[in-house]
Amino acid sequence: MESLQFMLILLLSPLAQGIIKKIKAMMQGRRGTPVLQPYYDLARLFKKDMVIPRTVSWIFHGAPYVVFASVLAASMLVPVFSAGRSTGLWAGGGVGFSGIGDIIATIYTLALGRFFLALGGLDAGTAFGGEGSSREMTVAILVEPSMMLAIFTAAVASGSTNLGVIANSGSFFFSPAHVLALAAFFVAIIAETGRIPVDNPDTHLELTMIHEGMLLEYSGKYLAMMEWAHYMKQMLLFTLAADLFFPYGMAGAGAGFGIAAAAGFWAAKMLILCFGMALAESTRAKMRFFQLPSLLGAAFVLSALSMITFVMTGK
Amino acid sequence: MPKAWVVVYSITDFITVGMLLTVVAMNSLKRMESFIRAYTVNSLLLAALMAVSAFYLDAAHLYIAAAVTLASKGVAIPLLLKKVVRELKITHEVEPNINTPLALVISSVLVVIVYSSLSKGIFIEGFTENTLKVSISIILISLFIMITRKKAVTQVIGLLLMENGLFLAGFSLTYGMSTIIELGVVFDVLMGAIILGVFLSQIKKTFIDLDLDKLTTLKG
């Protein structure tokens, strides 16, 4: 049963997107689109025909599959609401340890998706695709260190990079190191999911877009896959944040809640994060691309601080 | 110590100092003729020294040595030099690079260095001590003359002067080695002089002038 918990991410990620949109709309005093709008979009896109540029190669066709598969596989590695000993596709797995997938593996699997996303953007040979990929990779370069450092904090604190172990050792949470790390990680999520102030998910103004730039040539089924994968990535990152920094209330964890309760906790955490995201988006304005380093640099400083405080205080 | 030795010492010292003086004096000479003359005097003194000690030590091979020296250094080489000078029409002055007083000072410094640095431990007995020091001084000073003079001919003369000093040293240290060696060395010197003469004419031909300042095309 728990081995299928990734299905939650697969199925509910569009909902999360919808919720965020809704909250934003309400904050901006609009009624906004219905919460289920992302589902409608996906369904429609899946039904549409595709327009394929003449110039593309098989990379263009392959990219959506790789992107989606990588995000899905990554979410299979992550304990959503249960980090139980027996859970997980590969609990033990003959590897002589318990619990579910590895955080570094998760991050790098996501990176695989990003790699092909960028290639797909370049394949059509248009300026916008190239621009999108270039900026995406640049942002990734700026985000990666702070994200990894933030993860290190959690990993070192619990003495493992194994998400199961991390989630199980709920003893430490809300130590100063973790607060700082969480802040850094949140900024990282903003950048990774292409949210304001890094990127504007709703724009199609060529000169400012990053993620949309890469998707510009995609349509129909492929676009649906890309978008879905994007939603899933967003929710996956939320879940990761939860597992790493406030795993309290997971099933099979030290506290050992029941499945239902754990699922409830998870939903709550997700809602909180969605709200935070919406808040961040509607209170900030989109930054110029070359102002990003200051923001992400700040994130890096935060994570470094968290690491250092941990090294110094040991908690 | 037999009385003869004392005499020998006094005379030889007298002569060797004379040789040293001629060499030192050459620092102040400017005209080519006088230069050659000074060299001739120097060689004659050398020959005389050999003869004297040959007489007192009545060693036959020293007479030979003296004769050879006289013939080669006292007569042949000066003539050769004069011939070269005449052929190459080297008339004008032999300008030193540095002025006379300084040259004199430096050469005396050289003498001092030699006298001070040749440790007493070297010598066992005999007139060699003073003579050796003189001869080394002569060699160094004539090398110094070669350094200060511009003309190629003066280089040759300086070289020959060094040979004289060398002969003096060899003679004083060894009472003249075996004659064969004397002859060999003299032969070498003679050949050297001749070949140098050849090259002097070569230089004259190719460089028009015998000034050494011209001979600086090969650098680095």
Place this chain on the structure above:
Amino acid sequence: MLLPLILIPLAAALVCLLIDNRRVYEYATVLSCAAISAVALFIAWSALSGGMTTQPGGAIYADALSAFMIVVITLLSLATSVYSVEYMGSELEHGHIDKKAHRYYYVLYNLFILTMLLVPIADNLAVMWMAVEGTTLVSALLVGLYRKRSSVEAAWKYIILCTVGITFALLGTFIFYYASSGASGGGRGALEWTALLAMAPRLNPATVRLGFILVVVGYGTKAGLAPVHNWLPDAHSEAPTPISALLSGILLNCAFYGILRFAVIARASLGHPFVRDMMFLFGISSVVVASIFMLIQRNAKRLLAYSSIEHMGIIALSFGVGGPFGFYAALLHILNHAIGKPLMFFVTGRIKGRYDTVESEQVAGVMKTMPLVGAVGFVGIMALAGAPPFGMFISEFLMLKALAAGSHWVVMGVFLAAGGMVFYGLLRSFGGMFLGAPMSPAPVGQSMPAHSTASARIPLPVGADVNRRLSARRFRGLLSGIVMFIMAGALLVLGLYIPGPMDRLITLSAGIIGR
């Protein structure tokens, strides 16, 4: 068995002097060199079996060390004579020298060999001095052979500097004699090396020290040890290429041989440290000076000349550090250098034959125009740079070993640093010449050393005569090419395996030096 070494070259010289027929005197020279090589090998053999060969009269004699030197001298003179036939031949055919000078060259060549052979077989140190002085006089004439301004200048400097230097060597010799006479109680002294060695422990140290200083400065001048090396680059760059090869390949070693002989006595009376310090002083300064001058040297022959200075410095160092390894390394290095340096001079001569210059800026693409010469040349510079698997690596490695054992770290550091600079200099200059696209469309077919530019200047003879001359030329080129390949091969072989007899000879000689 030693007299032939003197008589054969003398005879050859007379032949060259008297018979005015190019073929004859060329062959006479080559044959005499071959003959003395044979003799040399015999001497070496007897030295290996029975120790020293003495001649009635005792003025000349040969022990293992002399035998070693004789072998080196004769074999190299043979190679050079073959190369001379090609090189001077083409010089003649392109009118760089006239017929008279051409013959005159061979006369002097034989005399030069003669004088050089006299050095190692002289037991009497004064005789040895005469021989060395003789080499100066003869080779000075050879250096000035071209009668150009530059060559005359070089010859002049050469003869003046070397004569001045050598004067001090004779003075030093006298002083040794004096010391010996002192040792024999004021009686007649000795100039025979053997005798001196016998009484070495009783010699007055102060006297010996003075004498040794004078000898080192004197013969050091001739051996091209900095800071009294200045004649060397000029003479090497201006002499006809085969003579440059002889100068750096043998002559320097002959002069250094003089130092070696005296050093043995000096060590016996003063102990090793004094000799070591003198050698380190001159060795280090030579290596440093040479490496600095090689950095930006543009003229290939001058570059090689400086490299000779460096190698003499290395020999001095490894002799200075001493110990069985040190002495062995010194002699082995003498051997290697005597093969590698002439080889590079031959290569340079080929380049000059093709491009009519040895300025590295004006030469490019040798690998294209003369692939074999380029390949041999690369082998040569790698060997000279002391890179494995060539002979010099072994000798330098042995020296380093000895240095490390004696913990002379400063010397080692300087040597290694200089080695880097030397490698840069060699590779920069020669690499530039060998690589790149050939600038002027040069005629192909490298066995025929036709001057691309000079042949334009000189109208070549016509008709059947041309063919005959061309074929003869091709033949000569082929011969010297073979010689060059043999030498390159020898460098490689010495790096991997020293033939047993040669090894024993070197070991014996090392024993003599290290006595």
Place this chain on the structure above:
Amino acid sequence: METDRPETASSKTTGKISSACYLLYAAGCLIPGLLALRDLLFGYSWHVSLPLSGGLALSFGGGGLSAYFVVILSLLVFCVSIYSAGYARHSSAPWSALILYGIFVSSMYAVFYSANIPAFLIFWETMSLSSYFLVVSDTENIEASRAGLLYGVMTHVGTAFIMAAFMVMFFATGSLEFPIIKAGLAGAGGLRSVIFVLALIGFGTKAGIIPLHTWLPRAHPAAPSNVSALMSGVMIKSGIYGILLVSLDILGGGAGLPAPLWWGVVVLSVGAVSSVKGIMYALMERDMKRLLAYSSVENVGIILLGVGASMIFSFNNLPSLAGLALAAALYHTLNHAVFKGLLFMGAGSAVHATGTKNMEEMGGLIKRMPWTGFFFLVGSVAICALPPFNGFMSEWLTFQSLIMGIKTSVVLTKTFMLLAGAALALTGALAASSFVKAFGISFLGVPRSHEAEAAKEAPATMLLGMGILSAVCLLLGIFPGYMLRLLSGIPLPGLGSLPQFAPGGLAVTGVACSGVLPIVLLGALLAGAAFIFIFPLVAGGRRKSICADPWDCGIRKLTPRMQYTATAFTHPLRRIFKKIYKPRKEVRIEYIVKPFFTREIEYRSEITPLAESYFYRPLVRALHNVAHSAKRLQSGNLQLYLGYILGTLVILLVVWG
């Protein structure tokens, strides 16, 4: 050699013969490879000694570390030789190149087998020189000969340092044989540090650590591509081998004699700097092969991260972690050899097909040479450490060891490990970006030049060589357990105590516990792909797709020149990191009517490598100045020379007379 010459009949036959020879090489290298594999698995070792001139000897030995490197070498030589068989057929390679290739390869074998100082030095230098000649083997290429000069000199200087290190060993132990030295050095005390520093400089030059890397990005591209594959794949690993041999095996006294703490710290920092800066320069390159060369610098840095961490751990007496870090380093050594060889071969066939190394003149190659494109893509994914390929596994291990280091060691080393971890993370992202660029710009999009338009697929043998290595990339990625089993056969500190796992699995236990099952990960990926392939058929049903021009903002025609160039792709980073890159930008505009109608706009942007502009150029300039001023000593003035004689004499008389 890169350009196709018109094939005459003779050149065809030479091509046939030389490709046959290359196949022989390929067959030949299997023997030592398999033997070494056996030694490694069953812990055999052997030792032979041959006499050398001068009373020296050449000793060789196998087993352990050297066996591991021999395996790497053989694997790569096998594939590269097969590749070269096709390569030589179409490029007018001279005979010398064929022979030199043989010398180069065999000298590398000899280096790994060497068991005493003379053997090591001789074959080390032979390896360097033969590679030098291979770099300049296209004798008319002046740029190559310049690169060769730099390479030759730097490697020679490096060898000098190695020699010095060995000489100190000899001084300390009185022996030239590694085993005896190993035994004797235990009590050497401070000398060990001297040896370590000298060796690190010497071998670091060959390994291409910053700032000793300058020769690498010049020499590797200049060599023919099959050779650059070997140079980047294995030769620089010989530097790593040397560092491991000296600092862990020999100085470790065999018995894991712990290194001083600062050794590990130095190696770790060197590794961090090299990895980050190497990949940053790689990112800025337009020249495909130089990009790959710079990324080699990065990967050497990553390897050194592992080595340094392992040193620190063994100092802190944590053998299992030391083993883990070392395993990571060795594993990455193999991996880098594999995918860098693969990438260089791919680049080689691309360059061969287009006749240029500049990526901005390629483009769209994947449609013209699909297989090459595919293999290059595999290599790129692997080198970016993306699962499920091999690069990921070794970097994962490195990450693990660093994180555990942060957890366990003292504050000072904690900090260093922390920085190293951040560097590694940054490196990963930068690498991804540069290889997105490398692959995207040169293989995707529209051809940017006629040559690229006319490019042809490489011949089968070349593809075969690449194909094997691609397969190896995947296998090494999904069966890491076997690798650890292999590594635990090496007698180096900690490797013995490596935990064993199921072939597919890889895990860290002890201080921490985590692990991955790459094979399952692969399964997950496939499952995800399958799901998303099936889902639309169910949900949306089959839809047709229309072909159209890409979106052009209403300009009627998009030309290839409107694509994003490599320069443009990295422009943001050039701006963000301008402190490090110090970019020089110049824009030249020709006007018809100023300032409105321009005839031509030229935009040039270059970056200045720090090490060169602040260390090497000044050094060379200084040397040249010294040399120039020294010329005055040889002024051609005879009197001066005579003065030298007099001066020398007088001084000696005064001092000793």
